[in-house]
Amino acid sequence: MEFIKHGIDFNFVGKMKIAFFISLALIVISILSLIIHKGPNLGIDFAGGTLVQIKFHEPTTVSNIRSPLKKINLGNSVIQQFGYTVNNEFLVKTEKSSAELKGLSDMIEEALATAYPEGAFEIRRVEVVGPKVGADLRQKGMLAMLYAMIGILIYITWRFEFRYAVGAIIALTHDVIITIGIFSLLDKEFTLPIIAALLTIIGYSLNDTIVVYDRVRENSKSIKRQGLEQIVNSSINQTLSRTILTSGTTLLVVGALFFLGGAVIHDFAFALLVGIITGTYSSIFIASPTILAWESIKPSRKKRKR
Amino acid sequence: MSPFEIAWLTIFILILFAGVFSIIFSLPGTILIVADVIIYSWVTGFEKIGFKIIIILVFISLLAETLDFLLGASGARRFGPSKKGVIASLIGGITGAVALTPFLMGPGTIIGMFLGGFAGTFFVEYFNEKNLRPAFRTGYRSLLLRESGVLLKGFFAIVMTIITLSSIYS
Numbered sequence: 001m002e003f004i005k006h007g008i009d010f011n012f013v014g015k016m017k018i019a020f021f022i023s024l025a026l027i028v029i030s031i032l033s034l035i036i037h038k039g040p041n042l043g044i045d046f047a048g049g050t051l052v053q054i055k056f057h058e059p060t061t062v063s064n065i066r067s068p069l070k071k072i073n074l075g076n077s078v079i080q081q082f083g084y085t086v087n088n089e090f091l092v093k094t095e096k097s098s099a100e101l102k103g104l105s106d107m108i109e110e111a112l113a114t115a116y117p118e119g120a121f122e123i124r125r126v127e128v129v130g131p132k133v134g135a136d137l138r139q140k141g142m143l144a145m146l147y148a149m150i151g152i153l154i155y156i157t158w159r160f161e162f163r164y165a166v167g168a169i170i171a172l173t174h175d176v177i178i179t180i181g182i183f184s185l186l187d188k189e190f191t192l193p194i195i196a197a198l199l200t201i202i203g204y205s206l207n208d209t210i211v212v213y214d215r216v217r218e219n220s221k222s223i224k225r226q227g228l229e230q231i232v233n234s235s236i237n238q239t240l241s242r243t244i245l246t247s248g249t250t251l252l253v254v255g256a257l258f259f260l261g262g263a264v265i266h267d268f269a270f271a272l273l274v275g276i277i278t279g280t281y282s283s284i285f286i287a288s289p290t291i292l293a294w295e296s297i298k299p300s301r302k303k304r305k306r
Numbered sequence: 307m308s309p310f311e312i313a314w315l316t317i318f319i320l321i322l323f324a325g326v327f328s329i330i331f332s333l334p335g336t337i338l339i340v341a342d343v344i345i346y347s348w349v350t351g352f353e354k355i356g357f358k359i360i361i362i363l364v365f366i367s368l369l370a371e372t373l374d375f376l377l378g379a380s381g382a383r384r385f386g387p388s389k390k391g392v393i394a395s396l397i398g399g400i401t402g403a404v405a406l407t408p409f410l411m412g413p414g415t416i417i418g419m420f421l422g423g424f425a426g427t428f429f430v431e432y433f434n435e436k437n438l439r440p441a442f443r444t445g446y447r448s449l450l451l452r453e454s455g456v457l458l459k460g461f462f463a464i465v466m467t468i469i470t471l472s473s474i475y476s
Binding site for chain 2: 144148159200210254
């Protein structure tokens with residue numbers, strides 16, 4: 001499907017410098033925000049916390065429970081339905097530490113008593129929960145990411161060329177840093193679903209980059225008369241229709257999740273929204289120009305004959 | 307946990323792994339993973355795996371299958387690996403799982419299994435292709451796109467599996 005008319009020619013490569021400064025600014029802001037906030041705001045999945053299980057005798061909703069609990073300032077808390085709907089059981093997970101364990105359940109009980117009639121609920125259990133993703137797993141996860149990056153580098157070097165691989169890695173890192181940065185700026189919590197979103201963004205951005213690279217490689221074989229700069233530019237233009245269609249439809253789905261998906265899925269959808277926009281942008285303005293920048297610093301050995 | 311529950315959990319995890327592994331053969335493995343997770347969480351009353359995780363998995367699965375389809379759609383697709391390819395993938399998968407588990411623990415098993423299996427089939431198919439007469443070759447470009455599709459979808463499937471397993475073991 002041709003979404004954009006054939007033969008259209010935007011000068012993407014010409015805008016490379018502007019894009020470079022925008023990206024650099026965003027990355028600096030992201031890193032500064034992370035430094036100011038003293039690292040990412042880790043949620044209960046990483047830091048651990050306290051879990052309170054409450055049984056209600058009448059049906060109620062998560063938002064009804066949330067509003068009285070807001071007054072006692074539990075910090076970052078997760079309230080979710082537990083088990084089957086007919087049981088009317090809910091879990092409240094907060095990041096408060098175990099030292100305040102007894103006090104915490106009393107506080108929750110008191111707060112709920114203001115909103116619900118007496119005897120409408122009972123606290124079934126209070127316990128300390130360890131982090132889902134402990135320090136060990138976090139460290140291993142970082143290592144796995146590093147290995148994955150090296151793996152991508154090797155694979156793309158083997159299938160394309162080394163400079164392509166560098167471009168892809170820079171684009172991926174760019175997307176992840178900006179998404180983490182925006183999360184840090186807005187002081188949003190890092191939970192397991194956010195990590196899933198970050199990994200999804202990596203996969204998505206890599207896919208987008210490979211599509212453009214594949215076209216660049218094919219064009220640089222068949223069109224020998226043009227310079228690399230023009231080849232990269234026309235390759236971006238040729239894949240533009242496809243890029244817009246893919247990101248457009250994905251954004252439609254993510255947008256629907258973001259606006260209509262409700263509070264539960266909000267942060268996940270938000271991370272993807274940011275990631276897919278930066279991912280699409282980076283494959284056009286970061287990944288491909290990197291090949292050119294590399295070429296100007298160190299021309300490829302197989303110098304193309306004019 | 308009763309022995310009965312352990313048996314069910316084992317089957318559930320094995321199907322998850324099968325979902326990841328089937329991607330090596332260009333099958334829609336992420337859908338198998340989602341179906342497996344939905345059945346598991348339905349049976350366990352959505353206690354360990356809530357709707358949130360399910361929505362996230364459905365989303366990643368749809369994205370992975372669509373991207374893989376779009377990547378592969380431009381080149382000729384060949385379905386069904388050869389018998390040699392299947393054997394090579396099994397050997398590669400077991401070797402990879404054993405080799406990577408000590409380094410990355412649980413995730414290492416899944417990643418190793420997938421990468422090993424992928425490498426196994428890839429080399430068999432690659433040399434098979436080389437032995438064919440040029441007219442019968444699928445072509446370098448379509449092989450490359452198919453590979454990229456498989457690797458990307460495998461990446462998504464591994465993410466899905468790790469998210470699922472860390473939700474269960476918490």
